[in-house]
Amino acid sequence: xxxxxxxxxxxxxxxxxxxxxxxxxxxxxxxxxxxxxxxxxxxxxxxxxxxxxxxxxxxxxxxxxxxxxxxxxxxxxxxxxxxxxxxxxxxxxxxxxxxxxxxxxxxxxxxxxxxxxxxxxxxxxxxxxxxxxxxxxxxxxxxxxxxxxxxxxxxxxxxxxxxxxxxxxxxxxxxxxxxxxxxxxxxxxxxxxxxxxxxxxxxxxxxxxxxxxxxxxxxxxxxxxxxxxxxxxxxxxxxxxxxxxxxxxxxxxxxxxxxxxxxxxxxxxxxxxxxxxxxxxxxxxxxxxxxxxxxxxxxxxxxxxxxxxxxxxxxxxxxxxxxxxxxxxxxxxxxxxxxxxxxxxxxxxxxxxxx
Amino acid sequence: xxxxxxxxxxxxxxxxxxxxxxxxxxxxxxxxxxxxxxxxxxxxxxxxxxxxxxxxxxxxxxxxxxxxxxxxxxxxxxxxxxxxxxxxxxxxxxxxxxxxxxxxxxxxxxxxxxxxxxxxxxxxxxxxxxxxxxxxxxxxxxxxxxxxxxxxxxxxxxxxxxxxxxxxxxxxxxxxxxxxxxxxxxxxxxxxxxxxxxxxxxxxxxxxxxxxxxxxxxxxxxxxxxxxxxxxxxxxxxxxxxxxxxxxxxxxxxxxxxxxxxxxxxxxxxxxxxxxxxxxxxxxxxxxxxxxxxxxxxxxxxxxxxxxxxxxxxxxxxxxxxxxxxxxxxxxxxxxxxxxxxxxxxxxxxxxxxx
Numbered sequence: 001x002x003x004x005x006x007x008x009x010x011x012x013x014x015x016x017x018x019x020x021x022x023x024x025x026x027x028x029x030x031x032x033x034x035x036x037x038x039x040x041x042x043x044x045x046x047x048x049x050x051x052x053x054x055x056x057x058x059x060x061x062x063x064x065x066x067x068x069x070x071x072x073x074x075x076x077x078x079x080x081x082x083x084x085x086x087x088x089x090x091x092x093x094x095x096x097x098x099x100x101x102x103x104x105x106x107x108x109x110x111x112x113x114x115x116x117x118x119x120x121x122x123x124x125x126x127x128x129x130x131x132x133x134x135x136x137x138x139x140x141x142x143x144x145x146x147x148x149x150x151x152x153x154x155x156x157x158x159x160x161x162x163x164x165x166x167x168x169x170x171x172x173x174x175x176x177x178x179x180x181x182x183x184x185x186x187x188x189x190x191x192x193x194x195x196x197x198x199x200x201x202x203x204x205x206x207x208x209x210x211x212x213x214x215x216x217x218x219x220x221x222x223x224x225x226x227x228x229x230x231x232x233x234x235x236x237x238x239x240x241x242x243x244x245x246x247x248x249x250x251x252x253x254x255x256x257x258x259x260x261x262x263x264x265x266x267x268x269x270x271x272x273x274x275x276x277x278x279x280x281x282x283x284x285x286x287x288x289x290x291x292x293x294x295x296x297x298x299x300x301x302x303x304x305x306x307x308x309x310x311x312x313x314x315x316x317x318x319x320x321x322x323x324x325x326x327x328x329x330x331x332x333x334x335x336x337x338x339x340x341x342x343x344x345x346x347x348x349x350x351x352x353x354x355x
Numbered sequence: 356x357x358x359x360x361x362x363x364x365x366x367x368x369x370x371x372x373x374x375x376x377x378x379x380x381x382x383x384x385x386x387x388x389x390x391x392x393x394x395x396x397x398x399x400x401x402x403x404x405x406x407x408x409x410x411x412x413x414x415x416x417x418x419x420x421x422x423x424x425x426x427x428x429x430x431x432x433x434x435x436x437x438x439x440x441x442x443x444x445x446x447x448x449x450x451x452x453x454x455x456x457x458x459x460x461x462x463x464x465x466x467x468x469x470x471x472x473x474x475x476x477x478x479x480x481x482x483x484x485x486x487x488x489x490x491x492x493x494x495x496x497x498x499x500x501x502x503x504x505x506x507x508x509x510x511x512x513x514x515x516x517x518x519x520x521x522x523x524x525x526x527x528x529x530x531x532x533x534x535x536x537x538x539x540x541x542x543x544x545x546x547x548x549x550x551x552x553x554x555x556x557x558x559x560x561x562x563x564x565x566x567x568x569x570x571x572x573x574x575x576x577x578x579x580x581x582x583x584x585x586x587x588x589x590x591x592x593x594x595x596x597x598x599x600x601x602x603x604x605x606x607x608x609x610x611x612x613x614x615x616x617x618x619x620x621x622x623x624x625x626x627x628x629x630x631x632x633x634x635x636x637x638x639x640x641x642x643x644x645x646x647x648x649x650x651x652x653x654x655x656x657x658x659x660x661x662x663x664x665x666x667x668x669x670x671x672x673x674x675x676x677x678x679x680x681x682x683x684x685x686x687x688x689x690x691x692x693x694x695x696x697x698x699x700x701x702x703x704x705x706x707x708x709x710x
Binding site for chain 1: 368372477478480481482483484500501506507508509510511513517526529530549551553555557567569571577583584585586587588589590591594596598600601602603607612614615616619624626628629630631632633634635636637638639640645655657698699700702
């Protein structure tokens with residue numbers, strides 16, 4: 001079996017994460033790391049990892065065929081382009097870059113050089129996402145008309161470069177890109193028609209420390225994505241509404257349940273007291289017309305991401321996280337910032353879908 | 356003490372509710388009811404309530420000074436106007452009418468005749484609303500930046516006239532008007548800048564069976580209002596976010612809690628596993644920087660509504676549910692339908708605030 005030699009560029013939090021996993025995989029060999037911070041290179045050496053002397057040294061190493069770019073977001077573009085021009089395949093950490101214009105330049109280089117160019121959307125393999133997706137695909141709830149996807153923290157914007165606009169900080173570009181990629185991947189063949197978004201600046205002026213976005217797909221599906229960092233009580237991770245039932249997935253541990261109605265015709269509604277009034281419309285259902293089901297938990301095989309990267313490079317397989325999807329996601333992120341800035345609904349057109 | 360003679364016009368669900376309560380109040384006397392349905396008049400007689408022979412007979416009864424209009428929504432306007440022209444004071448059930456143009460005609464008649472003209476926004480006295488409001492006013496969470504107000508049922512659109520557009524059916528005009536009035540009353544001196552809304556038609560084509568709306572106030576507050584009828588698992592009734600804490604009120608029984616951070620400076624975040632990745636940003640807080648408080652439940656004195664009606668009529672007091680507020684709420688409802696129809700953000704201007 002061919003083993004692919006990899007260098008991780010940017011040996012911070014995610015860079016360390018990649019090196020650990022690359023060392024575990026038989027198909028890949030960690031050739032070394034490079035970082036602009038000499039202290040990080042020292043850490044690498046202490047861990048028995050080769051520290052390259054410069055980015056140029058990495059590019060010049062003909063034994064290396066794959067780079068993982070895990071730097072600040074604002075330098076993904078020049079590093080990815082330089083790598084591909086030097087004949088390397090590239091995995092970029094997310095977000096792949098900060099604008100569609102920049103991404104188009106990167107895709108053009110990938111097409112011209114024929115190198116692999118992809119982004120590490122690892123959360124397509126998150127168990128909570130896969131569990132949600134299976135419920136949708138198995139049609140467990142009937143026609144799905146709304147999905148709400150939330151990640152809520154309570155620590156404000158992180159204190160590192162993620163609060164700096166120049167480096168591509170903020171929650172839209174950090175957690176947002178994951179949740180938006182999940183939405184777009186679930187609806188891969190369903191055109192996105194419009195987005196309405198607003199961002200928050202509770203703990204930070206420079207970058208958004210949270211955002212809310214309402215997506216409308218051509219099928220009629222409404223999909224709400226929220227990432228927030230000032231929430232001391234959390235709402236569920238997933239809330240899924242179908243014509244005949246609802247599912248809640250509370251957290252990453254997959255607590256939650258599904259409730260399905262099995263008899264729409266049976267009327268068991270008697271008015272109940274609600275505040276100062278009465279309501280028949282909002283009377284909770286009794287057990288005779290609904291049943292509750294536990295979640296069928298779906299396991300996520302994250303290694304499929306690197307397996308696919310290997311198969312693309314060695315066997316010419318089809319890339320899972322592909323250019324069209326990468327472009328769609330960055331286009332959506334651009335639209336979110338425009339929507340929030342103008343307080344307007346942004347409609348998608350060919351500009352956003354051209355690949 | 357002067358006792359005010361009242362006739363309830365429309366002896367359906369809410370009409371019956373008003374007659375029961377009027378009979379309990381010393382300041383008011385139930386003179387009788389009128390309904391276009393003879394069967395309902397028979398029910399009234401069986402209960403020992405005088406059934407008037409016609410609406411004209413009610414108007415001609417000089418002993419009657421207050422009418423409660425509890426009919427279909429589409430006939431509130433002619434009935435209220437006829438009543439005021441005949442010298443009667445008027446409480447209309449909500450929604451007071453279906454458009455700002457119609458409401459302006461009604462307000463003009465009220466101003467010309469000098470009669471009381473108000474709408475029964477009883478849910479301003481709901482305990483859950485008052486409990487939320489006290490948390491906001493006591494500044495328990497620091498600056499409030501977002502409020503989410505949800506009422507979720509699972510029975511679809513009701514089977515009666517509430518699913519008929521001609522009678523002013525649908526959830527925006529039914530439960531929506533309550534939740535929107537609550538929002539606008541909480542923010543009575545905070546101009547509404549914009550609204551984005553969409554409506555659902557899951558169980559009904561003619562009228563909306565649910566809606567989502569995102570309000571932006573001039574202060575910066577974002578306020579989300581949702582009424583839905585196809586949700587088999589419920590999210591909390593209230594979700595309130597402040598700079599230093601969050602409150603959840605789960606239901607009308609006031610289950611819930613507040614969590615407040617008392618030490619922003621202390622960093623206790625260690626990365627946790629979340630799906631296929633790790634996160635420091637979303638690590639839950641540990642007990643050392645936050646504390647949890649039970650809800651301080653506020654009791655609602657709904658009778659204050661009728662007490663105020665009495666004081667306005669007898670003592671010239673200031674009307675609690677006033678014309679400006681009524682107009683603002685109907686203007687918002689109009690804007691919600693326009694926003695949903697066009698999939699656009701609607702901005703408010705003088706047209707919506709003129710009274």
